[in-house]
Amino acid sequence: MLSVCDVTSDIVACASCGQRNRVRATAAGKPVCGKCRAALPWIVDAGDDTFAEVAEQSSTPVLVDFWAPWCGPCRAVGPALEQVARDLAGQVKLVKVNVDHAPRLSQRFAVQAVPTLMLIRDGHVAARQAGAAPAAVLRRWVEQGLAAPAVH
Numbered sequence: 435m436l437s438v439c440d441v442t443s444d445i446v447a448c449a450s451c452g453q454r455n456r457v458r459a460t461a462a463g464k465p466v467c468g469k470c471r472a473a474l475p476w477i478v479d480a481g482d483d484t485f486a487e488v489a490e491q492s493s494t495p496v497l498v499d500f501w502a503p504w505c506g507p508c509r510a511v512g513p514a515l516e517q518v519a520r521d522l523a524g525q526v527k528l529v530k531v532n533v534d535h536a537p538r539l540s541q542r543f544a545v546q547a548v549p550t551l552m553l554i555r556d557g558h559v560a561a562r563q564a565g566a567a568p569a570a571v572l573r574r575w576v577e578q579g580l581a582a583p584a585v586h
Contacts, residue, residue: 443456443457443458443459444456444457444459444477444478445457446465446474446475448467448469448470448472448474449472449475449520449523450467450470450472451467451469451470451472453467453468453469453470455467455468455474457474457476459478459480459484459488460487460488460491460492462493463493463494464476464494464524466524472523473523473524473525474523474524475516475519475520475523475528476494476519476523476526476527476528477516477519477527477528477530478527478528478529478530479529479530479531479532480529480530480531480536481531481532481535481536481539482535482536482537482538482539485529485531485536485539488529489527489529489554490554490557491557492527492554494525494526494527495525495526495527495553495554495555495560495579495580496526496527496528496529496553496554496555497515497518497519497526497527497528497529497551497552497553497576498529498530498531498551498552498553498554499511499512499515499528499529499530499531499549499551500531500533500539500540500543500545500548500549500550500551500552501530501531501532501533501548501549502532502533502534502548503532503534504534505548505549507548507549507565507566508548508549508566510566511549511566511567511572512530513569514566514567514568514569514572515528515530515551515569515572516528517569517573518569518572518573518576521569521573522573522576522577525580526576526580533545533548543559546564547564547565549564549565549566550562550563550564551563551564551572551575553575553576553579553580555579555580560579560582561575561578561579561582563575
């Protein structure tokens with residue numbers, strides 16, 4: 435996982451062939467395995483200074499997780515969100531925002547409870563929900579948000 439300060443790249447193992455791949459946090463397009471061309475999960479961190487580049491300028495729809503390390507439901511939903519990102523590899527980018535390290539983003543998006551999830555498409559919030567849920571429920575929510583017409 436990338437740190438808030440390092441938005442350059444992360445190493446991701448391909449689920450199909452095991453090849454280790456460098457995945458840039460701000461790359462154009464969608465990450466694929468350099469060996470077998472399978473879609474790779476895209477999971478990165480962002481903060482006040484990197485969110486615009488990492489999330490809002492992404493050509494891939496972005497699932498944003500506003501979370502905090504002291505929040506029990508946040509820690510519980512984290513693995514479910516990572517599973518959704520793996521299941522929907524090539525379709526969505528998971529961007530994790532620690533609200534303790536990103537007060538400007540928390541204020542800008544009026545995050546009053548954690549976890550708060552948002553789906554961003556074409557730089558705009560397409561869907562939003564607060565609270566934890568199982569991976570299957572989260573996946574359906576993301577898929578519905580991806581299927582809905584874009585709103586600007």
